[in-house]
Amino acid sequence: MNHNDPQYGTEWDCKVIQLRLMGMCLQFDNAPAVPDEIRQLLEEDYVGQPIIAGSYRDSLLLESMDYLLLVREVENPRHGSSQFHIGHEDPTIHPKHVPHNISWRSHRSNLIQGNMTLREARIYIIKLIARYFELGELDIN
Numbered sequence: 001m002n003h004n005d006p007q008y009g010t011e012w013d014c015k016v017i018q019l020r021l022m023g024m025c026l027q028f029d030n031a032p033a034v035p036d037e038i039r040q041l042l043e044e045d046y047v048g049q050p051i052i053a054g055s056y057r058d059s060l061l062l063e064s065m066d067y068l069l070l071v072r073e074v075e076n077p078r079h080g081s082s083q084f085h086i087g088h089e090d091p092t093i094h095p096k097h098v099p100h101n102i103s104w105r106s107h108r109s110n111l112i113q114g115n116m117t118l119r120e121a122r123i124y125i126i127k128l129i130a131r132y133f134e135l136g137e138l139d140i141n
Contacts, residue, residue, distance in 0.1 A: 009097030016046060016099045021086070023047035024104050027056035028067040046099070059089065060109045060121055085110040090117045 002008065009017070023042035026034060031053040034042075039051050056065055070084050087105030088096050092115070105113070113121040132138040 006094050006096055008095050013098050017097070017102050020046040020099050020102065021104060023051055024056055025067060025070065026051045027053065028065045028070065028104075029054050029056075031067040056104070058106050058109045059087065059103055059118055060113055060125075061106060063106055063109070065104055065106065083107045087113065091115050092117060 019042065023046050025031060026039070026042065027047075033053070034051075043049065043051050053067075054064070057063065058065065065084065073082055073084060083106060085105045085107055087103055087110050089101050089103065090096070091113075093101060112125070116124060129138070
């Protein structure tokens, strides 16, 4: 593969990303407990925060993710369909497949973000909500 391709990821980065994603899965609702030494290694070297089951939230929509649903999808895959996606905090950086730029996302979150940065997508959502209020479609009583 061409090292200048934005889809390129080094072997080292891909291995780190795999460990990072595995650690994040342990933060999902209904995640299994793991031995302390494994949890600490993943926290310190890959996830960068405490691994507490039930604490993971999608970066854009702040939805929780469920480990048992992920396992169910893995055990019963449907071609071209998954509620669990890998997303980029900033899909515009080059290369984009680097550990600090990767996290679990829901299908809906990935669709909404598209090619926007996480910050741009959040601003877009706020502007969308503001338009609903401006047009009288929403009202808080």
